Amino acid sequence: MAEIDGDDSATPVLVVRDLRKRYGRIEALKGVSLEVGRGVLLGLLGPNGSGKSTLIRTIMNLQTPDSGYIRIFGRDPRKEHSTIYRRVGYMPELPNLPDFMTGRQFLEFVARVNGVPSGEIGGRVREMLELVGLSDAADRRIGKYSKGMVQRLGVAQALIHDPDLVVLDEPTLGMDPEGRVFFRELFRDLARGGKTILMSSHLLEDVEKTASHLAIIYRGDLLFFGEIGRALSLISGDHVVRVEVDGDPSRAAEALRGLGFVRDLSVDGSWIKIVVSRDAGSGFRREISEAIYRSGCLILAMETTTVDLEQAYIKSLRDCGDRSRGPAT
Amino acid sequence: MSMRPMAGGFSPLWRIWIVAEYEIQRSLAKKKIIVGIILALGASIGSGYLFSYAIGLYEAGRLPIPVDRSLAWIFMFSIPSFILASLGVLLGGGMFSEEYEKRTAEILFSKPPTRTEVFVGKILGGLMIYVAIITITLATVIVASHVFFGAQSMLSLAPTVLAASIYGNMVFFTMALMFSQLTRNTLISSVVPISLLVIMPIIQAVIIFLERTTGEDLAWIARILPTWSSDLQIYVIPRELLVRSLVLFPTTSFLYGDPVLAAFSATGYIMAFVSAAYIDIALRDVTRG
Numbered sequence: 001m002a003e004i005d006g007d008d009s010a011t012p013v014l015v016v017r018d019l020r021k022r023y024g025r026i027e028a029l030k031g032v033s034l035e036v037g038r039g040v041l042l043g044l045l046g047p048n049g050s051g052k053s054t055l056i057r058t059i060m061n062l063q064t065p066d067s068g069y070i071r072i073f074g075r076d077p078r079k080e081h082s083t084i085y086r087r088v089g090y091m092p093e094l095p096n097l098p099d100f101m102t103g104r105q106f107l108e109f110v111a112r113v114n115g116v117p118s119g120e121i122g123g124r125v126r127e128m129l130e131l132v133g134l135s136d137a138a139d140r141r142i143g144k145y146s147k148g149m150v151q152r153l154g155v156a157q158a159l160i161h162d163p164d165l166v167v168l169d170e171p172t173l174g175m176d177p178e179g180r181v182f183f184r185e186l187f188r189d190l191a192r193g194g195k196t197i198l199m200s201s202h203l204l205e206d207v208e209k210t211a212s213h214l215a216i217i218y219r220g221d222l223l224f225f226g227e228i229g230r231a232l233s234l235i236s237g238d239h240v241v242r243v244e245v246d247g248d249p250s251r252a253a254e255a256l257r258g259l260g261f262v263r264d265l266s267v268d269g270s271w272i273k274i275v276v277s278r279d280a281g282s283g284f285r286r287e288i289s290e291a292i293y294r295s296g297c298l299i300l301a302m303e304t305t306t307v308d309l310e311q312a313y314i315k316s317l318r319d320c321g322d323r324s325r326g327p328a329t
Numbered sequence: 330m331s332m333r334p335m336a337g338g339f340s341p342l343w344r345i346w347i348v349a350e351y352e353i354q355r356s357l358a359k360k361k362i363i364v365g366i367i368l369a370l371g372a373s374i375g376s377g378y379l380f381s382y383a384i385g386l387y388e389a390g391r392l393p394i395p396v397d398r399s400l401a402w403i404f405m406f407s408i409p410s411f412i413l414a415s416l417g418v419l420l421g422g423g424m425f426s427e428e429y430e431k432r433t434a435e436i437l438f439s440k441p442p443t444r445t446e447v448f449v450g451k452i453l454g455g456l457m458i459y460v461a462i463i464t465i466t467l468a469t470v471i472v473a474s475h476v477f478f479g480a481q482s483m484l485s486l487a488p489t490v491l492a493a494s495i496y497g498n499m500v501f502f503t504m505a506l507m508f509s510q511l512t513r514n515t516l517i518s519s520v521v522p523i524s525l526l527v528i529m530p531i532i533q534a535v536i537i538f539l540e541r542t543t544g545e546d547l548a549w550i551a552r553i554l555p556t557w558s559s560d561l562q563i564y565v566i567p568r569e570l571l572v573r574s575l576v577l578f579p580t581t582s583f584l585y586g587d588p589v590l591a592a593f594s595a596t597g598y599i600m601a602f603v604s605a606a607y608i609d610i611a612l613r614d615v616t617r618g
Contacts, residue, residue, distance in 0.1 A: 023617065060439045062615040082344065082441040090439040096432035098351075100358035113347050113440045115339035157436070 011074040012037050013165050013196040014059065019068035021054055021220075028054040030220040031068065036198065036213075038164075041191035043211030043228070044200040045313055051220040052200045053093060056169050059198070060090050072165065086114055089158035093169040093200075095150060099143030103134055103153050106142060107160055114161035128156040131186075133179075147174040155183060159190075166190065168199045172206055184210045204313060216313060238263060239276040241288060241304050246270070247297030255295035259287055270300070344442040348450025349457065351437075355427075356420055356458050365416040366462055369409045373470045376408035377401065377477045383575055384478075399482040400574035402474040403566060406467055406490065407576045413463055414526055414559065417498045420455045421505030422519035425610070429513040438615045448610050452506065452603070459502060460495055467491050489565050493588065497561030500595050501526060503602035504555065510606040529556035558594035 014036040021029040028051045036042055046052045057063045059070055061077050070077060077084045097106055107125045116124055129135045132152040142150065151174050158166055168187070172180040180203075187210055191197050201207050207214065208228070216224040245252050249267045256262055256272065261280035266273045276284050285304065292299055356362050380401050386392040428434040437447060467487065474481050501522050508518035533551040540547040551557060563571065565588045 057435075057614075057616050062435060062438055063617075064612075064614060081443045082339070082341070082446075085439065086339065086441045088439075090436075092432075092435045092439075095436060097436060098355065098433050099431070100355055105354075109347070109351060110440065113344060113442060115441065 012071075013040075013073060014198065015071040015074075016055070016059065017068055017070075019055070019058060019070065020066045021051075021058060021063065022066055027220050029058070029065070029068075032217070032220070032222045033068075034215060034222065034225050036196055038196055039191055039194050040213050041187060041197040041199065041211045042213045042215060043207030044198060044215050044217065045202075045204065045207055046200075046217040048202070050218045052217055053169060054220075055217065056167055056198070056200060060088070060167060061085070086161070087164045089161065089163035089166040091154040091158040091166075091168045091171055094147075094173060095154035097142045097150055097153060097157070099141060102139050102141055103129065103145070103149075104138040106153065107157060110157045111160050116161050124160055128160050131159075132156045148176060148179065151175055152179065155186075164195060166195055166197045166199075168197065170201055171199060172201070172203065180206065238278050239280070239284070239304055241274045241276055241285065241302065243272045243274065243288065243292065243299055243303075244270050244301040245272060245292060245297040246300050247295070249297070251295040252292045252297040255291040256288065259284075259291060261287075339441070341443075341446055344446045345450040345453060348437075348442055348447050349454035352424070352451045352454025353458055356423075356455060359419075359423070361419055362416070362458075365412065365419055366465075369412045369416060369462065369466050370469055372409035372412055373405050373466055374473050376405045377473055379408070380404050380575065381477065394575065395573055396575055397482075397573040398478040399480060400570060401478040402471050402481045402484070402487070403490075403570060403574035404576055405470040405474055406494075407563070407574075409466060410494075410560075410562070411526065413466065413494070414498055414501050415523055416462060417459055417502035418505040418519055418522040418526070420459055421502040422509050422522065423515045424451050424455055424506045424509050425606070426509040426513050426515040426518050430515060434615050444610050445607075448607055455502070455506070456499075459498070463495050463498065464491060467494070483570060486566060486570075490562050493565040493592075494562035496592065496595055497559045500555045500559040500598045500602075503599045503606075507602040507606040510609050526556065529554045533557065552590075552594070555594075555598050558591045558598060561588060561591045561595055564588035564591050 012035045014034075016032055016034050019029050019032045020027070032051070032055060034042075044052050044055070054063065058065050059072070059077075061081060064078075072084050073087065075084055098109075101109065104125055107128055108121055111121045111124055112118070125138075126135070129138050132155055134149060134152055134156070137145065137149060142153065145153065151171070155168070155171055158168065166187075171187075172183055175183065184206060187197055187199060191212065199207070199211065211228055213226060214224065214228045215222060243252075249270055249272055253265055253267050253272055256265055256274055261277045261284055262274055263277050264275035274288065285302070289299060289302070380396075380398075383392060384396050384398055387394070387396040425434075428437055438444065442450065467490070471481065471484065471487065504525075505518050505522045508521055509515065512518055533554060533556065536547050536551045539545070563576065566576075
């Protein structure tokens, strides 16, 4: 079983062991095991129907596994539901919130049901409304909210009781780019503050820019589980070189294709993205520069990174033997 | 964000109460419930005109049954009984299914209240509204009958009638909430019990007719139908008062029997319906896929 160690916690926040779940003939989870420590922001990736939501809902005690078990804070959530879920915040995918309540009423309800002391509820609700930018719409019925506003309120209700574990299913879905950046930063801050966050997303960028750890699930199997950096280096040792050129980028691209270590190449405006094989020697940057100069272009900027998450993700799925299905985007 | 420690009340009873409050707010936000309440009150007051017309007929010698104007409240409370029963069905019928249909169940069941607490809290909330509606209807009837027909008699029976009405109506309320959880479909869980409310008295009437024409003992069949026990409020009123207040229910008047037996029958139905719903909510996945 793969393992993630948090900063200093002896008891893992979340343990999932050999979890199996079947819907008729479909095996939604095929013995998933993982262990998550404190302060970890785990990004859960997988295409639609891969088992992400089943895993999350089983963790949230909304579904019962056929076999295997879950421990949250070292306890069995099926036996100690109230004690455990008081310390857990959950936001489902595209949350449907009670449309007969106003945003404020709903947050008050969630705060009360989570045992927040009555003297603190008003302040906590105001704080959350302000945090997610819904102060002006606080007394409007949720039924009148836009999709993005419901999403924001969904995040607020997951955080209002200051939980130790936050489970978010596609939290930035339907948000504008500004909102996505804001919430990514917020989740990172929460993890830095010691909270454990499990966040599923089909937006690879969200996971790449937010998560400290990665789990890739596909057809009920956990394909990868570990730190993002380790994920990338294990899944592929390839490098990605991005070059901004002054001149005709298509000519530069043509010249680059002649280099033996170039595995893939794409042009986006004046930028050229080159995937370099892990077998390339240390001089690949020099060879790239020379090829570009030979094509009559000038190099304005050059960045080298290891392979990005999207490529790692695609590769892990391909390695799984199914080339017919691409990643969820 | 602050990291303040939490304290304060967090007992199962507290959680049940919060869910009950949620259910009350949810139910009162539904237009069909508000319309039902208005209809029930309107029917009770409107029945006063019917009773007044019957008195006129009696005084003109065109009605052979003696009508007692001091028992108007019994008549006026009996008229909206179908509406009250239907209101119970509407309250129970949407109780769980609407949470699944609107996908709010995922939020509700992921919070600290256990499934048992959510189950009890929602029933408690729905029941509190239902009891309030029936009580307000009876209170309105008593006031209106005083206003229209003068001083009313036998009001000492009112608390028993109220309790019997609430308990009897719980048969269809719990039947609806059972369907609501089992089918997770509001339309089915409302239409099926209301259809039974309409059809079963007809079946009872047919059975009684057959019994009277064939001479065979068939009343027991009518007595095992849930509509028999749900008419409990009728059985706690002495038969002669029912006649003098013009509460003429051909089937139930023939089936008029032991209110204790009816209460037992109602208890059996209520327990069966609630148990079926509870087992389903406890064992079945809240979401699928």
